[in-house]
Amino acid sequence: MSTTRLPVRPAALDAGRDGETEVAVDRKSPTGLGAVVDALTEAPEGCRGIIQPGRNGRQLLPSRDVVVAQVEALRAILFPGWFSEWDLTEESLRYYVGATLDRVLHVMQEQVERGLCVTCDTHGQGTDSCAERARDLTQRFLARLPEVRRILWTDVEAAFEGDPATDSVAEIIFAYPGLRAITYYRLAHELHVLGVPLIPRMITEYAHSTTGIDIHPGARIGERFFIDHGTGVVIGATAIVGDRVRLYQGVTLGAKSFPLDANGRPIKGVDRHPILEDDVVIYAGATILGRITIGRGSVVGGNVWLTRTVPPGTSVTQSQARQTHFDNGGGI
Numbered sequence: 597m598s599t600t601r602l603p604v605r606p607a608a609l610d611a612g613r614d615g616e617t618e619v620a621v622d623r624k625s626p627t628g629l630g631a632v633v634d635a636l637t638e639a640p641e642g643c644r645g646i647i648q649p650g651r652n653g654r655q656l657l658p659s660r661d662v663v664v665a666q667v668e669a670l671r672a673i674l675f676p677g678w679f680s681e682w683d684l685t686e687e688s689l690r691y692y693v694g695a696t697l698d699r700v701l702h703v704m705q706e707q708v709e710r711g712l713c714v715t716c717d718t719h720g721q722g723t724d725s726c727a728e729r730a731r732d733l734t735q736r737f738l739a740r741l742p743e744v745r746r747i748l749w750t751d752v753e754a755a756f757e758g759d760p761a762t763d764s765v766a767e768i769i770f771a772y773p774g775l776r777a778i779t780y781y782r783l784a785h786e787l788h789v790l791g792v793p794l795i796p797r798m799i800t801e802y803a804h805s806t807t808g809i810d811i812h813p814g815a816r817i818g819e820r821f822f823i824d825h826g827t828g829v830v831i832g833a834t835a836i837v838g839d840r841v842r843l844y845q846g847v848t849l850g851a852k853s854f855p856l857d858a859n860g861r862p863i864k865g866v867d868r869h870p871i872l873e874d875d876v877v878i879y880a881g882a883t884i885l886g887r888i889t890i891g892r893g894s895v896v897g898g899n900v901w902l903t904r905t906v907p908p909g910t911s912v913t914q915s916q917a918r919q920t921h922f923d924n925g926g927g928i
Contacts, residue, residue: 658710658794664802666700666707671779673697674745678769697738705734708787711794733790740786747819751778754820758842774823777809784813815849817841818874825880832869838892841872844880852886852903873908 672679673693684692709730716726755768755775762768768775780803784796796813804810808827811817815831818839823829825845831837835849851868870884873892878884881899890896891908900912 656710657714658707658798660798660802662703663707663795663798666704667780667783667799667802669696669700670741670783674741674748674779675769678766697741701734701738704737705730707795708734708792711792715793733787733792736790737786737792744782744786748775748779748782750819751775751821754822754840754842755824758822759824772826773807773809774826777803777807777811777826777829778817778821778823781811781813781815781817785815785817788813815869834867834887835869836871838872838874838876840875842877844878844898846881847878848883848885850883850885 668679673696676689676693677684680692709726712726712730752765752768752775755772756762756765759768780799784799787799788796800811800813809823809829811829811831812833812835814833815835815837817831817835817837818841820840821837822842823844824842828846829843830848830850832850837849849870849872854862854868855866857863867887869887871887871889872878872884873890873894875893876890876895878890878896879898879900882896882902883900884890884896884902886903888903888905890902890906891910893908894906894910894912896902896906897911897913900914902912906912
């Protein structure tokens with residue numbers, strides 16, 4: 597058999613190894629890929645649990661498309677009449693909301709169950725307990741929707757009052773990426789608080805991909821929250837944002853450093869993102885890092901890099917720009 601050596605960069609290197617691995621390719625076979633297939637079907641250590649059989653002999657993963665479709669259905673009843681394909685009336689509204697919730701309950705319950713089974717220690721073997729827990733979690737999630745809608749309408753009001761470029765609530769609901777990202781975040785956050793795995797991050801990462809706004813579902817954000825323009829905004833997992841806070845595009849609420857364990861891996865669950873108290877305004881391009889507090893009523897100017905706590909009522913800006921005149925290009 598005539599073979600050649602094909603260098604392959606593995607998706608995950610074996611522990612303690614570095615560099616490339618090679619597999620033998622049979623040049624007489626039609627494709628020469630048999631050995632490559634064999635190598636790739638050996639699941640990396642961290643993925644073996646995912647491909648273990650679950651209920652009915654297979655383990656199913658949550659579907660992003662299905663989850664997103666349910667979130668869009670919920671957005672349509674959180675803002676009834678705005679996104680529905682139905683021509684809603686007072687008489688049909690109750691039926692529409694009830695039918696939509698019934699469908700979301702059953703579909704989301706299955707997706708939550710898949711997430712639970714994938715992440716549980718039994719790798720899909722405890723499917724009965726996963727199903728029971730999924731039913732309970734989904735029902736509790738839907739029970740939070742009236743409160744989510746109440747908070748979202750305060751976000752709409754904040755956008756309307758805070759943006760002189762609009763004179764229409766309809767424009768904010770239909771077109772503003774900030775409100776769309778916040779809506780997805782608030783739904784994902786409720787699932788996160790309930791302990792639902794995978795799905796909250798799937799929801800916020802979809803919002804990230806469609807709006808350019810990256811809000812971790814673990815962040816805690818108060819009422820009347822307004823993100824103006826929005827592209828490039830990042831809010832980390834342990835950030836706390838008070839009421840009536842306004843962010844502009846390119847703002848980062850991030851971590852300054854990651855405490856490591858004895859093996860050099862980041863320690864999970866450490867509070868490492870900023871706290872923004874009530875009535876804070878952060879202008880475009882500002883980067884705020886670490887577990888620091890921006891006091892109530894403070895303003896952080898554009899492009900400021902901030903790693904220290906500031907007291908309430910503080911205005912933080914860049915150093916004053918210096919302007920110098922040169923004749924005929926001198927000094928360049």
